[in-house]
Amino acid sequence: MIGVVGLVGMGYGTWAVISPGEERKREILKVLKHYTFAAVTNDNVAHRFGGQK
Template identity: 40%
Template sequence: MSSMRTILTSTAMIAVLGVGYGMWSVISPGEERRREMIKNLPESNPMRMEETRQRNAMVMQVLKEAAETNDNLARGYGGPAK
């Protein structure tokens, strides 16, 4: 009886994995659709990509300046903590 339960459990697990893989292959986009999606991403536009780089550089600069100061910026607009 124990071997029969093991066989049924193993078969059920393999069936669940097969159904999961089948659903994944049906849901995932094809190669043509994937290329179309990549082509339409905002980052594919060079001007938009440069704007993103500049914004990231400014954010990093602000973080660097905040890390170098001793002021507690969370309590107000700077200055010594009271």
């Protein structure tokens, strides 16, 4: 039983260290919006090289 509690505690600790903070989340969302916009425009580089027909 103690091993299970320890394992869950270690998992939570690892998740808490790895998960990004609020400022980083906002930055990631801004970048994702730009990626989404670039993917739907005709100026996308992949479209020039036959990525879509």
